[in-house]
Amino acid sequence: MPELPEVEVVRRGLEQHAVGARVTAVEVLHVRPVRRDPRGPEGFADALVGRTLTAARRRGKYLWLPLDGGDALLAHLGMSGQMLVQPPGAPAERHLRVRFALERPGAEPTELRFVDQRMFGGLAVSAGGAELPAEVAHIARDPLDPLFDDDAFVARVRRRAVGIKRQLLDQTLVSGIGNIYADEALWRTRLHGDRPGERLRAAQVRELLAHVRDVMTDALAEGGTSFDALYVDVNGQSGYFDRSLRAYGQEGRPCQRCGTPIRRVAFANRSSFFCPVCQPVPRRPRATRRIDPPRPR
Secondary structure (H helix, E strand, C coil), X not given: CCCHHHHHHHHHHHHHHCCCCEEXXXXXXXXXXXXXXXXXXXXXXXXXXXXXXXXXXXXXXXXXXXXXXXXXXXXXXXXXXXXXXXXXXXXXXXCEEEEEEEEXXXXXXXXEEEEECCCCCEEEEECCCCCCCHHHCCCCXXXXXXXXXXXXXXXXXXXXXXXXXXXXXXXXXCCXXXXXXXXXXXXXXXCCCCCEHHHCCHHHHHHHHHHHHHHXXXXXXXXXXXXXXXXCCCCCCCCCHHHHCCCCCCCCCECCCCCCXXXXXXXXXXXXXXXXXXXXXXXXXXXXXXXXXXXXX
């Protein structure tokens, strides 16, 4: 699934190629991607035709394009969603689901295409959602957001007995961090993902947060992480941060710090990758022996 760096790469592409354009036509080729819009496919299209895309914004893994008038086109890429900018005459992609015809002053007409092989992603028009769609208001800010509250994050992590990786993936606590970048940041911090938050020092949580920012910034510089053709930017180009991964997907390869083979374990229907030497499995706290009071004679 695309994570924050991949979604941010797409947002930047939309900002460059789609913002300022007027939607002249919308063609819904499959109903599933607009299933969350209560207007239905025809109502979805009618709500967009004639509107101008005024910005490109993101909260965690959600994208939205504010429209003139205060509404927004909300998008989630799901597992395989792509937002592609194409010339009108380009051949249709095999998994093309929704097509938007765009016109910008002084520029050639273009098309914005939503392509989704697995169709876990989706589009909807969010009424009044230009600043922040109500549909994503429950999603926390991400670590690259200038308004992200480091102190509040550290305090919440250290109040919970939940393992630190599960906390990194909790989108109500911090958004945008998925399995790949959680594993990479934990490797850089030398923390095992099962370490309970309540057993971490504040300095450790701050160091982890710094590494989260660093790894996502590094990924952004390389266009994100592409393991296959499902994730691409708006021009159809793949990212290449997969070449820089140190933990995720490296099972059996030597840790680049100590040489120990990277280990993979099952984690919440996914996998976790870590170095068993640099990131030792946390010890379980000793059970307290129960001593019953003496019985009265």
